[in-house]
Amino acid sequence: MTTSRFEEGALIGVLTTQPLDRVLDYRAPRGGCAPGDHVEVPFGPRKVNGVVWGPGAGDYDPAKVKSAIRVLDLPPMRAVMREFLGRVADYTLTPMPAMLRLATRAPGLTDPPGMRKIYRRGHGQPERMTPARARVLDLLEEHDGLAFLLGELAELTGVGSSVIKGLLTSGAVIEEEAPRDVAYPTLDPHMPGKPLTGDQAAAAEALRAGIAGGRYGTTLLKGVTGSGKTEVYLEAVAACLARGRQALVLLPEIALTAEFLTRVEARFGAKPAEWHSGVTTTERRRCWKMVAENGAQLVVGARSALFLPFHDLGLIVVDEEHDTSYKQEDGVLYNARDMAVLRASLERAQVVLASATPSLESWVNVQQGKYARLDLESRFGPAVMPEMRAIDMRTEEVPSGSWISPALKGAVMQRLERGEQSLLFLNRRGYAPLTLCRACGHQIGCKHCDARMVEHRFLKRLMCHQCGETAPMPETCPNCEVAGKLAAVGPGVERITEEAQALFPDARVTVLSSDLFGSARALKARILEIAEGAADIVVGTQLVAKGHNFPKLTLVGVIDSDLGLQGSDLRAAERTFQLMRQVAGRAGRAEARGTALLQSFQPEHPVIRAILSGDEEGFWAAEAAARRAAGVPPYGRMAGIVISSPDMQQAFDLGNRLARLDAPLRRIGAQLFGPAPAPIARVRGRHRVRLLVKAEKTAPLQAALAQWAAQVKVPANARLAIDIDPQSF
Ligand code: ADP
Ligand code: ZN
DSSP, rough: OOOOBOOTTOEEEESSSOSSSSSEEEOOTTTTOOOOEEEEEEETTTEEEEEEEEEEOOOOOOGOOOBOOOSSSSSOHHHHHHHHHHHHHHTTOOOOHHHHHHHHHTTTTTTTTOEEEEOOOSSOOOSSHHHHHHHHHHHHEEETTTOOHHHHHHHHEEEEEEEEHHHHTTSSEEEEOOOOOOOOOOOTSSSOOOOOHHHHHHHHHHHHHHHHHTTTTTEEEOOOTTHHHHHHHHHHHHHHHHTTTTEEEEOOOOGGGHHHHHHHHHHSSSEEESSSTTOOOOHHHHHHHHHHHHSSEEEEEEGGGGOOSSEEEEEEETTTTOOOGGBBBSSSBBHHHHHHHHHHHHHHHHOOOOOOOOSSSHHHHHHHSSEEEEEEOOOOOSOOOOOOEEETTTTTTTOOTTTOOOOOOHHHHHHHHHHHHEEESSSSSBBSEEEEETTTOOOOOSSSSSSSSEETTTEEEEEEEETOOOOESBBBBBBTTSSEEEEEEEEEHHHHHHHHHHOOOTEEEEEEEGGGSSSHHHHHHHHHHHHHHSSSSEEEEGGGSSSOOOEEEEEEEETTTTGGGGGSOHHHHHHHHHHHHHHHHHOOOOOSSEEEEESSOOOTTTTHHHHHTOOHHHHHHHHHHHHHHHHHHTTTEEEEEEEEEESSSHHHHHHHHHHOOHHHHHHHEEEEEEEEEEEEEEEEEEEEEEEEEETTTEEEEEEEHHHHHHHHOOOOOOEEEEEEOOOOO
C-alpha cells in the first residue's frame, strides 16, 4: 500500500475533537506527516490533539493557515479505522469530532512514562463538599477520562494545590503514574481445547474455515445456554490468533468478564486485555496502545471496545448478541452489534453473533442469506432444556399481598428436600413499584421524572429508577399528611424475598439485584458463592438471566410472566420471549433435568404459548410476518428525534415546528408520527418529546433526517438528538 506523505508546509486537513463539524486546514509540521498521524495543533490560544485526515480543503486564506506543531508519538490511525469512523458518523448522524473522541478515549495517551497525573475515579466522596472541591470534581467529570498534572488542574480551576491534595487524601481523586506500556502476556493458540462433541466440532470447523478465508463474513451461532457456544467460539479465536490476527470478544455486561478471563487463561495460558469502565485508567491506556501496536492479541470488552485502534482485526465475537445493552443510549447512539458487522466488513474480518435467543434482526438476516447460521442442538452432557409449564394464576388461591402460588410453593419445597436450588424470577428491582396513600389515594412520584418512586426497603429509601433520585420513606402522606396510611402496592424482588423467607423459614434465601451491590466485583463474588451452593432460593431480576452458571439450580419460577407483554412497544413480544427462555435456561445445567414454571394470568397468550411449546422457529416466523405487515424493522426503517428541554411547552413547540417542516421526509415517502411524549417522558427534570419516522428499507433516511433537523435552530437550553434504529417503537 502506498501512503502519500505530506512534506513540511503542505496543506493538510486535521480532525480534532473540538466541536466543529469539519476537518480544519493546517500546514504539515517540520519533518512532514502522513494521513492517520496523530498531531498536536494550535487551536485558538490552546494546543489540541487531532488526526491528519487527508489533504487540506484550502478554503481558508492560505496566509492565515497555521502550522501543526508536531507529530505525536502514537501509532497512526489506519485508513480502515478512519473509514469506519466516517461510516458510523454517517449512519448515526454523529459529528466527526464526537467519533474521534470515542476512538481516542484513553486517558493520558501522550504522557511520557513516569509522569504523575490526577484522575477522577468513580467512587470516593470528600467528607465535606466545598465550592472549590466541587469545581475540581466538576472539571474532571466534564473531561471524563482525561488526566491533569496537579499544577495544571489547580490553575484550570483556580484553586490552591492544597484543595487537590485534600481530595487525594479522601480518595475522591487519584494520582497515578503514567505507565510504561508493556505488551500483554502471549496467548498460545496451539494449546488444545476441550474435546468437542459432534455438532460443536462441526460448528468450530465452519468458523475456522471462515477465518482461513481471510474475508468478511457473519455467522449466527445459536444454541441454548450451556450448549458450548463459548467453547466453540474460542476455537475461532484460536484459529484467528494462529494466523497472527487480533480478536475481540464483546460481552454485554462487565460482571461476565471475570469468568471469561479465567476461561481464556485455561484455554490459551494467559489472560487477554480488558476494556470497560471498570478497568483502571492506566490499564485502559495500556490496552489502547497495545491494541494499536499489536501487543494485545485478544481483547474482551464492553461495546466501546469496538472503537479501539486494532492493528489487524480478524474476528469479532458479539456474545449474547440480542442483548439490548449493546445499544448505546447516551452520546453517540450506536448499536455495537450492527457496527461490529460494519467494522468487520471493512477489516475483512469474521463476526460471530452468539445467542440462545437471537434478535429478530439477526434471524431475518439469516433467512435472507446475509448471515450464515450454526446451531448447537443440545446441551453439552446429559442435561436437556427444562420442562416448561404455566401456572394459571386465575385458578390458584393466592392470598392478597402474596405472589407465590401454592403450585410454585410445592415445587420449591421439593427442591429444598432434595438439596437443590430454586430461582424465583421477577424483573423488578426494589420492594414495591408503587407507594399509595390509603387515605387520599395519592401515589408518590419522582419530583424530576414522569415515574413513580419505588420503595427499596433494604436501603430504607424511595428511589426513582429513571434518574436515581432517592428520598427517605416519609411517615405521613406528602399530599394529605395523614400518618400511617402509606401502603406498598405490588411486588419487587425484595418483597418476593420477604415472602419466600416467610414461606420457607429454614431455607437460605438470597436476593440478586444490581442495586444491592456496591460494585461489579462484589456482585460477581456473590454469584460465585451462590453457584457453589451458598443459597437454597435465589430471588433475582434480569441480572440472573445473563449467562451465569448455577450448576445446582433445577427450578425456575417466573413470578409474573405477563409483565413484559403489557404496553404498546412493538418489540414487547420479542423481548419477553427472549427473557423467559434465557431465565428458563438457568434451570438444570448439570445432571438433573430442570423445570421452569411460569405464573401467568393469560397462559393462552400466543407469546406464552410459544415459550412453553419451545417452537422458536414458529415464533420468529410469526413475529417476522407481523413486522413485515407493519413495515417496521427489520423490514422498514425507523428513526426517532428526541427533543428535550426543562420546559415542556418549549419541547412540544419545537416538536410541532419540526412536524410542520416535514417536506424532506415527504420527499422520501417517510411517515411521521408525533410529537408525543418520549418513552421516557421526563428525565432529570428535562421533558422529552419524540418524533418517530418510518420509511421504506431503501429510502435515504439519514440524508432526509439531516436536512429536516437542520431547519430549526435549537435554543440553548433545549437539545435535539437523532436516534437511528430506536430500541422501542
Ligand atoms: P454456552 O456459551 O453455550 O453457554 P459454554 O461454552 O459456556 O456454553 O459451555 C457450558 C459448560 O459446558 C462450560 O462449563 C463448558 O466448559 C462445558 N463444555 C461445553 N462443551 C464441552 C466439551 N466439549 N467438553 C467439556 N466441557 C464442555
Ligand atoms: Zn426521577
